[in-house]
Amino acid sequence: MVHPHGGRRRVHVGDLRPGDHACLLFDSDEERALLLGGFLLGGLDAKDKILYLAGEGPAGHDALLDRCRFPAGPPDLSGQLEIVGPAEISSGRGEFEPAALLDRLRAAADRGRREGYRALRVAADLGALLRDGRDVHRLLRYEALLAAEFIDDEALAVCQYDLRRCDPAALDTLAAAHPRSVELDPLVRTADLVVVRTFRPPGLRIEGAVDAGSHGHLREALQSVAAVRGDVRLEMSRVEFLDLGGLRLLMTFARARAARHYAVELTGLLPHLLRVITLIGWDRTPGLRLGAAHAY
Amino acid sequence: MPTEHADGPGFVHHACLYGSDEQFLATALPFVRDGLTAGEPVLAATTPANIELLRDALGERAHALDTAETAYFGRRPVERVSAFLRYHDRRARPGRRMRMLAEPVWGGRSARQIAEWKRMESGLNVLLAELPVWMICPYDTRAVSADVAAAACVTHPVRMDGGRARPCAGYTDPLAYAAAIGPAPETAPATAARMGPTADSAAVRLFARERAAAAGLTGERLALAEFAVAEAAGYLLAADGARVALRIWEEPGTLACELLREDPHGASVPAFAGFLPPDEAPDPEDGLWLARTLSETLEVRAEGDRTRLGLRLAGLRDAECG
Numbered sequence: 351m352v353h354p355h356g357g358r359r360r361v362h363v364g365d366l367r368p369g370d371h372a373c374l375l376f377d378s379d380e381e382r383a384l385l386l387g388g389f390l391l392g393g394l395d396a397k398d399k400i401l402y403l404a405g406e407g408p409a410g411h412d413a414l415l416d417r418c419r420f421p422a423g424p425p426d427l428s429g430q431l432e433i434v435g436p437a438e439i440s441s442g443r444g445e446f447e448p449a450a451l452l453d454r455l456r457a458a459a460d461r462g463r464r465e466g467y468r469a470l471r472v473a474a475d476l477g478a479l480l481r482d483g484r485d486v487h488r489l490l491r492y493e494a495l496l497a498a499e500f501i502d503d504e505a506l507a508v509c510q511y512d513l514r515r516c517d518p519a520a521l522d523t524l525a526a527a528h529p530r531s532v533e534l535d536p537l538v539r540t541a542d543l544v545v546v547r548t549f550r551p552p553g554l555r556i557e558g559a560v561d562a563g564s565h566g567h568l569r570e571a572l573q574s575v576a577a578v579r580g581d582v583r584l585e586m587s588r589v590e591f592l593d594l595g596g597l598r599l600l601m602t603f604a605r606a607r608a609a610r611h612y613a614v615e616l617t618g619l620l621p622h623l624l625r626v627i628t629l630i631g632w633d634r635t636p637g638l639r640l641g642a643a644h645a646y
Numbered sequence: 647m648p649t650e651h652a653d654g655p656g657f658v659h660h661a662c663l664y665g666s667d668e669q670f671l672a673t674a675l676p677f678v679r680d681g682l683t684a685g686e687p688v689l690a691a692t693t694p695a696n697i698e699l700l701r702d703a704l705g706e707r708a709h710a711l712d713t714a715e716t717a718y719f720g721r722r723p724v725e726r727v728s729a730f731l732r733y734h735d736r737r738a739r740p741g742r743r744m745r746m747l748a749e750p751v752w753g754g755r756s757a758r759q760i761a762e763w764k765r766m767e768s769g770l771n772v773l774l775a776e777l778p779v780w781m782i783c784p785y786d787t788r789a790v791s792a793d794v795a796a797a798a799c800v801t802h803p804v805r806m807d808g809g810r811a812r813p814c815a816g817y818t819d820p821l822a823y824a825a826a827i828g829p830a831p832e833t834a835p836a837t838a839a840r841m842g843p844t845a846d847s848a849a850v851r852l853f854a855r856e857r858a859a860a861a862g863l864t865g866e867r868l869a870l871a872e873f874a875v876a877e878a879a880g881y882l883l884a885a886d887g888a889r890v891a892l893r894i895w896e897e898p899g900t901l902a903c904e905l906l907r908e909d910p911h912g913a914s915v916p917a918f919a920g921f922l923p924p925d926e927a928p929d930p931e932d933g934l935w936l937a938r939t940l941s942e943t944l945e946v947r948a949e950g951d952r953t954r955l956g957l958r959l960a961g962l963r964d965a966e967c968g
Contacts (some may be wrong), residue, residue: 542848561847561880562884594877594924594932595880595933598932622870626873646866
């Protein structure tokens with residue numbers, strides 16, 4: 351299947367496996383927190399050694415766990431989670447040394463193996479090194495080394511970069527160094543329907559088929575973005591089938607959002623769905639914005 | 647049911663059989679003029695020739711008359727009902743009745759289409775019963791068959807001649823009329839592709855998609871065919887424990903599809919199910935409305951303890967939908 355979002359394939363955080371090298375470009379603290387939480391829980395489940403490379407921000411266990419949003423409270427990761435702080439990431443001269451960091455990762459991987467862990471799971475927050483264009487080449491070198499010499503059947507990594515604080519051109523280059531991008535686990539994942547929370551802008555990506563059997567799932571997924579302050583976008587270019595009941599759920603959602611002066615934008619709708627919406631007159635639903643259609 | 651007199655609160659449905667321009671104006675002009683004088687919204691959905699007659703006769707007042715060329719004011723009965731409701735929603739004024747001259751186009755229609763329009767004429771008495779609308783349906787006896795003219799007096803409780811209203815002796819209860827009128831849905835030939843019976847709506851939908859694709863439909867038309875069958879099947883499958891069997895075959899110009907549900911409890915299908923468009927509140931018949939709207943024809947029949955639903959979808963050779 352050709353992916354509409356370019357060459358990098360998406361992977362859900364819960365589906366990460368040893369060998370994966372994925373990036374997260376985020377501009378929402380909520381997205382980062384939820385993803386990091388999922389990453390840590392995944393490590394707990396898989397019995398992976400977890401290494402957090404903190405270029406800045408929380409360098410302590412508790413501070414890191416506080417940053418994540420664990421619905422059931424923070425997990426016990428004592429002994430399993432190691433944090434590498436800014437001082438260890440850069441050398442004594444204040445410069446980032448990719449090879450030195452790789453050595454650090456290798457040592458952690460060896461230690462993890464000895465301790466009986468399945469793999470080394472690396473979460474890297476190195477975006478701070480990109481400020482003012484500093485260290486771009488060194489960071490690229492690090493990503494290349496990571497990909498070529500480190501990521502294997504016993505290691506996986508998620509590299510996080512904050513879109514709000516990094517140079518776009520540098521980010522493009524860095525993102526290209528990752529074969530995959532990571533996103534949250536779907537809110538809904540059945541044989542026919544997948545719904546994923548999205549953040550740029552806030553909303554949902556709906557994929558697959560919505561019929562009478564999945565209205566409940568769609569309703570719950572919509573509920574999960576009901577509290578978003580601002581407009582919500584529902585990306586629908588991979589919706590293969592959406593029945594009238596499903597369309598009605600979207601209209602009801604738009605009307606509820608309109609009452610709070612927010613809009614719901616539907617993008618990527620197949621032309622026949624636009625036609626049905628217009629036939630019924632639902633194109634005049636308050637709060638509804640119909641974005642560009644998707645070709646068959 | 648509609649009230650017989652125009653001073654009642656609900657829907658009033660009169661027929662007007664005319665054989666000349668003068669006869670048309672004798673009924674239509676006072677009807678329109680009185681409405682405009684009373685400040686009521688008035689719509690004339692009739693032939694361009696009749697609209698011209700009315701405008702000429704109204705003079706300056708013609709500026710206040712809403713008009714629609716009837717052939718485009720809902721091409722098919724299900725669209726016609728939506729057109730009436732849309733006009734009503736757009737122009738209604740609180741506490742005020744509105745008037746509509748609504749002349750169907752009968753010429754050149756197939757037997758199946760004529761039956762469906764007759765069924766709708768009768769069904770309006772039920773479908774619009776609550777609406778504060780006084781509707782007069784002109785029938786041009788120079789143009790319509792004797793059979794269609796006779797049906798006017800069966801589907802309307804009252805006929806108007808000039809300003810005189812007379813009850814139609816032959817007026818028939820719409821539910822009984824609808825059940826009796828028109829050809830029964832054609833049953834599937836032995837060569838039709840078959841599946842089911844099944845309760846699996848996704849399987850029905852995918853089978854319909856596969857057959858529509860095999861018949862050459864692509865893109866939007868394929869998706870709409872799938873949608874129509876899925877919604878029709880969804881209507882039948884909404885009953886507890888229901889299973890449907892699907893038959894699909896090609897006819898010149900159309901893709902015919904038959905859905906059969908065995909109803910052990912004899913669940914009856916309302917005669918005018920699926921003629922009203924979806925409203926803000928969901929209704930079980932919404933899907934049937936969509937299936938009707940997306941099909942060339944859709945016939946629902948209760949046959950003893952079985953429900954038969956026949957759809958005809960525009961086929962590959964239907965250039966109108968191309």
